[in-house]
Amino acid sequence: MKKILLLILIEIIMIGAMYGCLLILSGMGIHGGDISRIIPFASICVVTLFCVKIIDQSSFKELGFNWSVKILIIMLLFLLIGMVPLFYDLLTGDIQHNTEAISFTILYYCIVGFSEELFFRGYIAQKMKDMSLLSYIIVSSAMFAALHFISSEQINVFIYILLFLFGVFFAILYKVVGSLIPLIGFHVAWDIATTYSDAYNNILLVFLIQGIVLFVAILINKLLI
Numbered sequence: 001m002k003k004i005l006l007l008i009l010i011e012i013i014m015i016g017a018m019y020g021c022l023l024i025l026s027g028m029g030i031h032g033g034d035i036s037r038i039i040p041f042a043s044i045c046v047v048t049l050f051c052v053k054i055i056d057q058s059s060f061k062e063l064g065f066n067w068s069v070k071i072l073i074i075m076l077l078f079l080l081i082g083m084v085p086l087f088y089d090l091l092t093g094d095i096q097h098n099t100e101a102i103s104f105t106i107l108y109y110c111i112v113g114f115s116e117e118l119f120f121r122g123y124i125a126q127k128m129k130d131m132s133l134l135s136y137i138i139v140s141s142a143m144f145a146a147l148h149f150i151s152s153e154q155i156n157v158f159i160y161i162l163l164f165l166f167g168v169f170f171a172i173l174y175k176v177v178g179s180l181i182p183l184i185g186f187h188v189a190w191d192i193a194t195t196y197s198d199a200y201n202n203i204l205l206v207f208l209i210q211g212i213v214l215f216v217a218i219l220i221n222k223l224l225i
Contacts, residue, residue: 082189141167
């Protein structure tokens, strides 16, 4: 229980750092813009890395940053699967026009994917390694949903439940894959596809893609032991 309370405290500190930085930017006359979008996720990175390297003195490998041929194959497959709706829209000409520079979009979602997987999957899993799998899934998913829920413009129970289910998916996927790298890749691909395609607005397609990703991860694990 103490570990869970500590994780909640860390998330509260993260939220405070996020809004504190945005408040400072606001005081400097910076309202919105690219830097205001990056700051919240940069705050997650800084707080998590401080906890990992300064307080816990853990290695990145302990958090799930490990490479192998199997991990590389899984990551490439995840990238392809996550981008399928975008590829389809490109072929049909139904791509969403976005005035934002593609280079910034990629950079932004790399920061988002890295920071969220680093804390919600890697760090939380490492801190809860002595607890049950179910406890890890519930806690990490609830905290993942809470952070997004707080920053969401729409506040309703359905959104929180949906975010919680997304958290469950990523938590299970991390335990199946055993590495953060494919998760970060899929997270980035998913977010980029969402930016340029409306396909992921279909909740059935979302769950279908997630199911395929889990199946692929389990299959590769069985084939490449």
